[in-house]
Amino acid sequence: WFYPALVVLALPLLPILLLVFAAILTYPTLPTLETLTDYRPKMPLRVFSAEGTLIGEFGEERRELVRIENVPELMKKAILAAEDDRFYEHGGVDYIGVLRAAYSNFTSGGVKQGASTITMQVARNFFLSKEKTLTRKFNEMLLSFKIEHNLTKDEILQLYINHIYLGQRSYGFASAAQVYYAKTLNQLSLAEMAMLAGLPKAPAAFNPVVNPERAKVRQMYILRRMHDLRYIAKEELDLAQNTPIEIKQTSHHQTFAVNANYVAEMVRQEMYERFQEEAYTQGYSVHTTIRAQDQSVAYASLRKGVME
Numbered sequence: 001w002f003y004p005a006l007v008v009l010a011l012p013l014l015p016i017l018l019l020v021f022a023a024i025l026t027y028p029t030l031p032t033l034e035t036l037t038d039y040r041p042k043m044p045l046r047v048f049s050a051e052g053t054l055i056g057e058f059g060e061e062r063r064e065l066v067r068i069e070n071v072p073e074l075m076k077k078a079i080l081a082a083e084d085d086r087f088y089e090h091g092g093v094d095y096i097g098v099l100r101a102a103y104s105n106f107t108s109g110g111v112k113q114g115a116s117t118i119t120m121q122v123a124r125n126f127f128l129s130k131e132k133t134l135t136r137k138f139n140e141m142l143l144s145f146k147i148e149h150n151l152t153k154d155e156i157l158q159l160y161i162n163h164i165y166l167g168q169r170s171y172g173f174a175s176a177a178q179v180y181y182a183k184t185l186n187q188l189s190l191a192e193m194a195m196l197a198g199l200p201k202a203p204a205a206f207n208p209v210v211n212p213e214r215a216k217v218r219q220m221y222i223l224r225r226m227h228d229l230r231y232i233a234k235e236e237l238d239l240a241q242n243t244p245i246e247i248k249q250t251s252h253h254q255t256f257a258v259n260a261n262y263v264a265e266m267v268r269q270e271m272y273e274r275f276q277e278e279a280y281t282q283g284y285s286v287h288t289t290i291r292a293q294d295q296s297v298a299y300a301s302l303r304k305g306v307m308e
Contacts, residue, residue, distance in 0.1 A: 043283025047264045049292040056264025059280040064174040068158040078197035081225040084118040092119045092144035119144045167203035182248040191243035194222040258292045
């Protein structure tokens with residue numbers, strides 16, 4: 001009777017043992033983390049006025065790198081509230097979040113809530129496809145453990161903030177701040193930060209340019225989450241909820257502070273002649289002799305003359 005009883009007792013442990021065995025076999029085959037530790041994303045060609053005002057940008061991906069210490073605290077909290085509020089507590093996989101999502105999905109009768117942590121999103125965005133299979137999810141979890149073992153939490157968050165796609169060809173929150181609001185991260189209001197923090201979940205669905213109503217709903221949810229997590233006070237919540245959002249970009253083109261398209265195009269042609277396709281991916285910055293104030297006056301004067 002001893003051996004049958006032992007088998008019965010061991011049966012519940014069998015799935016766990018199989019997972020451990022699979023992890024031992026799979027872990028050595030995981031990709032190296034050089035892509036993360038030596039992060040070199042595609043950076044667009046950027047053209048500036050003499051004072052440093054951006055007047056043109058060319059490249060498949062709009063991106064502006066920012067160090068984690070230069071990201072406003074409220075921006076970080078908005079991201080954590082939207083994506084992973086236990087980021088600094090878990091080890092890559094949030095088991096409490098998994099149970100919470102499973103309960104929510106069970107009670108709602110469908111998949112309404114996911115359990116991907118920021119680390120898991122970094123693993124997926126850098127190394128894996130987005131196919132919804134158990135194998136991909138298993139590899140994603142193992143990669144998350146590996147990333148957490150080799151990078152600090154701030155390094156992981158910095159990668160996420162710089163690499164995540166946020167719609168309108170913008171990658172990273174610093175780029176999105178410029179694309180949507182023509183501002184730096186430090187110039188954003190709480191309401192604008194919450195709006196941007198809502199984009200990673202579904203950049204097309206919550207895009208404030210093409211779908212302002214759904215973007216507003218998502219923004220309201222994140223602001224309430226920030227209040228529930230005690231990141232912001234009730235007064236800040238009320239003010240942000242009633243702050244109108246003024247998007248600075250249309251769905252067709254990016255708006256710059258100074259209209260100097262012809263100068264920017266001249267620079268693009270010269271840079272392409274010198275560097276070919278690398279001109280659009282290596283992060284070149286070109287500073288022209290154009291003064292922003294002079295250019296604005298000249299543009300307004302020419303436009304007035306043409307209209308007359």
